[in-house]
Amino acid sequence: MLQQAVGDIGIVGSLRPFTRQVHIPRDCHDHRRADSLTSLNTSYSNPLLVGTAIRAQLEHEVPQDLPLEKDFREDSAYTITDHVHQLHASLSKDPRTLQLITSLISHLHAFARETQFTHSEWTKVVAFLTRAGKESTDFKNEFVLLSDCIGLSALVDEINHPKPLGCTESCEPGPFYTEDAPEIPSGSSLAKAGTTGEAMFFSGTVKNLKGEGIKGARIDVWQADGDGIYDVQYPGRTEPNDRGRIVASPDGSFNYRGILPTAYPIPSDGPTGDFLHLLEGRHPHRASHIHFTLKAPGYDDLTTALYPSHSPFLGTDPVFATKKSLICELVEERNPDHWSEMGFKEGEVQGGRVWVWKYNFVLATITEVEQLQRARATKAL
């Protein structure tokens, strides 16, 4: 009957058929609510009550209206927070969307009350977010940077990738992963000839919690060079460098030759950089690191990064991706005989040393991760 009534709405200009279902209130069996719907439809069709602008929109969607039954006021039993929640609960159809929006609004309103947020401060926040939107590009998303710098990205990663004790911890992949990394055999070089930086030999194993090597594990590795610059940051990049895909040997081992990466700054010329400066002492510099993604059938994908213990900025990572268990002690190998055993050719090693970096990755099975996720979900209820 309601749909029939809506179809009768007199929209000046055109009368295209409505394509969307009318939202029927959950308690429309209530006579009082039915009355309000009648008056709602009267207002839609009455040009004195609803202007042309709204009537034009009704061609596309007829919104559900509700009577204003309760007054809301701060310092009363029914506040603006309650009112917003009640409105959303009356209208929303997707439980997860409702849960997320209700929780977000609860925390934002609690923040405003707790800090007695001023109008001037609110205006500054709006201006900041507006700048973040305007200054975001395909290559630099200020909202992602901001999420990283307040620890939200790291938290979402931890929630989504719980690791049983003893497994290698994960961290965010950062923005420099590319799909075009070449497949390289274990034992070959990741860096093209002439890449800036000191020589490095990385040797790793991929095992499970039982200590068994994971045959055929696939290792995606990418890193900056000795100037702290990724290949994609060089203008005129024609081919990938300092990145590759390696398949582990039957015992789970792999190694490669490359360049020791150095520390580098995240973009700090926008609002996120200003945010870091606002909190005096914070800076945009990331400790040097190598990124890895490891995959094997039956195992949970692991995306992580490793950090050399000699790097600066380990304790003040702007994006909170540095974890103690991912920091490695490197060894300087100064014996040329050992360089050739690692596969370096004569003249390839500059500076009289090769940095030897070893790490044993431990992957969790999908079953182990699902058990952890279920346990956390139960705890959160």
Ligand SMILES: [Fe+2]
């Ligand atoms: Fe990185």
